[in-house]
Amino acid sequence: MTDNMNEPVSTRNLDQYGSAELPWSRARDILASDSPTADLTFFVATVRPDGRPHSAGVGAIWVDDALYFVGGPGTRRSRNLAVNPACSISVRLPGLDLVLEGDAHRVTDSSTLERVAGVYRDGGWPASVEGDALTAPFTAPSAGPPPWHLYRLTLHTAFGVAGAEPHGATRWDFAH
Template sequence: METRLDTRYSADDATAIPWAQARKVLTEAEVSWLTTIRPDGRPHVTTLLAVWLDDSAYFCTGAEERKGRNLAENPHVALTTGCNRLHEGLDVVLEGDAVRVRDTAKLRRIAEAYEAKYGSEWRFTVSDDGAFLNTYGDEALVYEIAPVTAFGFGKGLYSQTRWRF
């Protein structure tokens, strides 16, 4: 991984943010924003719940939801999280491709991660044929984003760090 401070957008005394700090933000964030690309090229942004596991972000969606339909056509995404304060915190943006997860063992680990993070309200089960089911029995498609590039925007002491994987 390459870590680089972009001095054009950083305070004179800023230093590059360690990836471990960004990973902590991704792990602890309760809400993230996912940007997908509509078939006509326009962006679509929506909030969602995500879990960080094995150096990747995971989220789920219904096949017929806008983001699900977008991902069927174009896997390029950005996942954003952080805080809405100007003088504190760290915002993180992951760029990569959303790849559908179909491995039953991995899906079970993701389901466990959702419940550990969000509680029983967000309990999923995985059927023997690999379906990821919510508490109503509806199937959700699970996607993994392994970051290709990520950005960290430090606030207070303003900084912009780029990580390339």
């Protein structure tokens, strides 16, 4: 569990049509229930050393109130995160477009690696722990060759725009 993921420290209603502020629980509960079994595509945006943006699709999952994703050590996202952990992750959830902003850091402790690998396996990706990384017989081409580093997002800010009732747009800020 993370201290900053439980509840936002502040929220701001961004809706211009009079809809109420969206509760963080709406986004959090969809992430918890739909990842990794639903067909969700997450996009992680990182910053290259020269300041240019980079974005790539990732298989992210919500485990114990945190978002995790993988990347091979040679991928652009992993090389970018090694220099600058700032990133954003975007996903279209059922009825809610979501952008998560924060810092992603590599996870190397065996208990977290085992826990996250188990959730990936439950969702259909046969991940296992190898040393301080994950491996599996297959993955998305954008992940690079195995083994894959596991990253955990420390959430700073999130934005949600609801395309289904109840509509609305909200910014959530988290302690970090």
